[in-house]
Amino acid sequence: MAAAIEALDIAKDRHNLWMQLVAIGLASSVTKYLPEHEEQRFDMLAMAIQLLEVVTRMPEAFRPPLRYEIALRVLLSELLEEQGEISKAEDLVQQALARHPRFGSDQPWVIWAKLAQYAQMQGNNELARAHLLQARQAVMDIVTQVEVESDPFALMVDKDHLQDVMADEFLKAYRENKISAADLCLVADFQASVVLSRHLSLHWKPEGYEAMLANPLVDSGEEQLRQFVTHETSSDEKIGILQAFEASSGVYLFLIEISPSFISSQLLPLRLESNAINQLTHQTSFRLAQYRLAQKSDPLEQIAGWREFVSALRSSVSSCISPGTHLCIVPGPLSGLPLQIALGQDYPLNYAPSLAVAHLLHHRRLQMKEGPRWRPSSVHDFVVWRVGERPEIIEHFQSASVALEADLSTLGIQYAHTSGVAGTREALFRALQMSECVRLSCHGRVRTENLRFELLVAADNQLPPTDASALDSERGQQFLVNWQAITKLPQCAPLVFSTACASGMAISLRGGERIGLERPLFSAGTVTYVAPLWPVPVAQIQPLINRIMTKYIRNPQKTIADVVFEEVNAAVAEGVPSWVARSVTVLGDWL
Amino acid sequence: MMENLRSQIDALSDSDLLEAAGYYLVDRVGVQSADEVEEMLLRYCEQFNADSTALEVIRNDLMHDRDSYRKLLLLLLHTEIHGSEEQRQLLKEAIESAGQKQVVIDVFLVMSLAILATVQIMTALVLTKGREKEVKKVDIEKKPDGSIHMSIEEETTYTSSSTALGGFLSWLKTIGKGPNG
Numbered sequence: 001m002a003a004a005i006e007a008l009d010i011a012k013d014r015h016n017l018w019m020q021l022v023a024i025g026l027a028s029s030v031t032k033y034l035p036e037h038e039e040q041r042f043d044m045l046a047m048a049i050q051l052l053e054v055v056t057r058m059p060e061a062f063r064p065p066l067r068y069e070i071a072l073r074v075l076l077s078e079l080l081e082e083q084g085e086i087s088k089a090e091d092l093v094q095q096a097l098a099r100h101p102r103f104g105s106d107q108p109w110v111i112w113a114k115l116a117q118y119a120q121m122q123g124n125n126e127l128a129r130a131h132l133l134q135a136r137q138a139v140m141d142i143v144t145q146v147e148v149e150s151d152p153f154a155l156m157v158d159k160d161h162l163q164d165v166m167a168d169e170f171l172k173a174y175r176e177n178k179i180s181a182a183d184l185c186l187v188a189d190f191q192a193s194v195v196l197s198r199h200l201s202l203h204w205k206p207e208g209y210e211a212m213l214a215n216p217l218v219d220s221g222e223e224q225l226r227q228f229v230t231h232e233t234s235s236d237e238k239i240g241i242l243q244a245f246e247a248s249s250g251v252y253l254f255l256i257e258i259s260p261s262f263i264s265s266q267l268l269p270l271r272l273e274s275n276a277i278n279q280l281t282h283q284t285s286f287r288l289a290q291y292r293l294a295q296k297s298d299p300l301e302q303i304a305g306w307r308e309f310v311s312a313l314r315s316s317v318s319s320c321i322s323p324g325t326h327l328c329i330v331p332g333p334l335s336g337l338p339l340q341i342a343l344g345q346d347y348p349l350n351y352a353p354s355l356a357v358a359h360l361l362h363h364r365r366l367q368m369k370e371g372p373r374w375r376p377s378s379v380h381d382f383v384v385w386r387v388g389e390r391p392e393i394i395e396h397f398q399s400a401s402v403a404l405e406a407d408l409s410t411l412g413i414q415y416a417h418t419s420g421v422a423g424t425r426e427a428l429f430r431a432l433q434m435s436e437c438v439r440l441s442c443h444g445r446v447r448t449e450n451l452r453f454e455l456l457v458a459a460d461n462q463l464p465p466t467d468a469s470a471l472d473s474e475r476g477q478q479f480l481v482n483w484q485a486i487t488k489l490p491q492c493a494p495l496v497f498s499t500a501c502a503s504g505m506a507i508s509l510r511g512g513e514r515i516g517l518e519r520p521l522f523s524a525g526t527v528t529y530v531a532p533l534w535p536v537p538v539a540q541i542q543p544l545i546n547r548i549m550t551k552y553i554r555n556p557q558k559t560i561a562d563v564v565f566e567e568v569n570a571a572v573a574e575g576v577p578s579w580v581a582r583s584v585t586v587l588g589d590w591l
Numbered sequence: 592m593m594e595n596l597r598s599q600i601d602a603l604s605d606s607d608l609l610e611a612a613g614y615y616l617v618d619r620v621g622v623q624s625a626d627e628v629e630e631m632l633l634r635y636c637e638q639f640n641a642d643s644t645a646l647e648v649i650r651n652d653l654m655h656d657r658d659s660y661r662k663l664l665l666l667l668l669h670t671e672i673h674g675s676e677e678q679r680q681l682l683k684e685a686i687e688s689a690g691q692k693q694v695v696i697d698v699f700l701v702m703s704l705a706i707l708a709t710v711q712i713m714t715a716l717v718l719t720k721g722r723e724k725e726v727k728k729v730d731i732e733k734k735p736d737g738s739i740h741m742s743i744e745e746e747t748t749y750t751s752s753s754t755a756l757g758g759f760l761s762w763l764k765t766i767g768k769g770p771n772g
Contacts, residue, residue, distance in 0.1 A: 282624035292614045293691050294684035303623065388604055390690045445695040448625075456695065466606040468698045469655050500693050535692040 024048040025072045045079050090118040109138035113162050132166050148199040148523050149484035163191050167247040181265035188245035192332045192512030193353035200360045240321035243330040251333050255320035266320045281336040288534040299579050310342040335508040344582045348565035350590035361589040365527045372591045373556040376436035378414040384423035384442040387463045393538050400542035407550040421458045425481050432492050440498040446505045451515050454480040483520040492524035498531035499545045518587045532583035540580050561590035593672050599686050600668045607689040609696040612664040614685035616704035628703045635710050653702045663705050
């Protein structure tokens with residue numbers, strides 16, 4: 001109440017109209033939680049509305065910043081809502097729209113979301129959806145102004161509500177046959193990696209995609225989906241898309257099968273609540289990271305709910321998409337779950353942060369020389385271990401490099417090698433920018449508590465330290481390359497393989513944004529990144545990645561997803577533990 | 592096997608010791624996720640009316656004091672050598688698995704697990720006071736005159752110093768006595 005009184009004192013200062021408005025808004029907001037002061041609150045509300053009308057008549061130069069006006073209008077409209085004055089509340093918000101048809105503010109999405117809410121309250125769902133799409137577009141416009149290396153979590157956190165409302169509203173419309181599957185796909189995509197999607201779309205500007213973002217509810221949606229298969233030589237070629245998204249009623253799987261001649265889709269509930277999925281994600285990632293090599297059992301079999309999840313996922317996917325069909329997974333709320341363990345045996349697959357990113361990377365891949373048949377003419381092998389690494393592990397690194405060089409020489413591929421203390425930050429950046437393909441064998445680490453992802457490199461003629469606290473010291477910083485630094489590279493190898501156990505790991509954030517290595521690589525120009533998604537033994541992962549690289553380069557008619565599918569299944573058949581072999585995943589484009 | 596394990600543990604580098612302890616303690620403590628580790632620590636603090644902020648400080652100090660965390664982990668792993676055959680097998684697997692993956696060990700997690708394992712051992716000690724087995728033998732005899740004679744015989748078996756708990760108990764007894772005891 002003290003704050004409210006102080007705010008009222010400020011409001012009495014008649015010389016500063018704008019301060020009055022803000023103070024009244026504040027006082028009104030504070031008294032909201034003090035029912036005994038309801039009368040003052042209504043008075044303040046009325047006064048604020050009058051003042052707001054004065055403000056609207058003021059010359060442009062004297063008007064307060066638009067975002068303050070919007071914030072105040074929304075606050076006042078909410079207070080009117082509480083009094084049941086819905087149409088007055090709507091008028092208040094509409095006035096903002098009438099005065100500013102083209103918002104330059106950083107918060108216009110709030111206005112559209114409010115208008116959608118009022119339309120919904122009045123039973124006009126179509127208008128509500130139109131307003132929600134405007135809100136979505138406004139969010140995309142905000143994202144445009146944000147650097148891709150900035151913190152996506154902080155940026156998206158207050159948009160969560162909009163993502164949730166859109167999912168519910170469009171899901172309902174889809175079930176009532178008012179919108180198409182492609183429309184719902186795009187709305188679901190709004191839950192997935194908005195910052196990265198927008199950044200890539202602006203960076204590469206593929207024709208048609210901008211139009212689709214601007215107005216997803218047009219027929220071109222299906223056409224965009226169809227573009228995923230237009231590269232195929234065989235007319236009966238199909239691909240499947242699995243897109244997971246979250247609504248208030250639970251998590252749904254959107255399953256789409258696309259061929260040049262047809263698109264079929266099905267929406268299936270996963271029958272698991274978000275909390276259960278979060279718990280499963282935490283438990284599976286922890287178990288896989290902590291699994292001892294000597295253990296022979298399935299690391300995930302003891303996790304409550306995992307078997308049921310796998311069974312539900314397999315039966316849902318196989319009911320819509322035939323085994324053997326290429327499957328592009330946009331994991332959304334399932335991000336962080338080892339879906340390849342459940343599906344990798346039957347489907348060649350790739351992960352994409354969003355449909356938009358999948359589309360953009362695919363477009364970029366098809367533009368490369370020789371299109372789908374493009375193969376790198378050079379490979380840079382970047383290998384860094386740590387001080388005190390066991391001799392047998394260093395031996396594994398070195399023998400894997402020798403084997404790769406020998407294999408590539410038979411294929412006429414140029415091979416360059418950087419290892420040990422030569423593997424500095426500068427050398428890493430040079431390798432990523434100058435080569436067509438890079439194989440990374442260096443430690444990486446993910447720190448969930450402060451959203452950090454880093455690669456460990458050599459510096460000052462020294463290998464990186466083993467001790468985590470030494471890495472965290474001021475001197476230790478020179479051995480770390482953070483994801484933001486990679487994002488800023490002007491160009492990057494289209495194809496990157498990693499044998500480093502933690503390099504495929506990432507922190508999954510709300511809104512589908514992931515902090516890991518894939519995000520900066522895609523931002524800098526990589527099209528496909530192949531990496532193990534959890535820590536696995538060096539002795540087994542090095543030869544497996546080499547086999548995949550060599551086979552892919554040798555067979556231009558095969559996609560990378562097919563090669564990974566074949567080699568991983570072959571490795572499992574040869575006795576490599578399934579949890580080790582299936583860690584290898586294609587991130588980005590699958591060609 | 593016990594001596595062999597002991598020398599294997601002592602020979603572990605800091606990084607391998609952290610990794611092996613992490614593998615072993617996850618099973619020893621019985622946790623399924625990193626969140627669960629934190630929840631358990633908070634629950635213990637509540638149960639024992641302990642200051643969770645003080646625990647945070649201890650954990651942070653441990654993380655940055657190589658000598659201390661090495662001693663604590665060695666102590667915990669050595670204690671487990673006296674456990675069951677199954678425990679020894681788990682320990683052996685954990686030691687052999689260390690250093691095979693290309694990971695940077697999460698010292699924070701391992702320290703949390705080490706604290707939890709210590710608390711669990713201490714709790715078991717407080718609850719049992721070192722007793723491993725208590726047997727009450729009740730003998731009821733009906734006398735010819737119709738009276739009933741009842742005798743109760745109690746037998747308490749204390750934790751042997753050759754068990755995991757006993758090893759830890761022996762160590763606790765040495766606290767404050769110094770090396771010459």
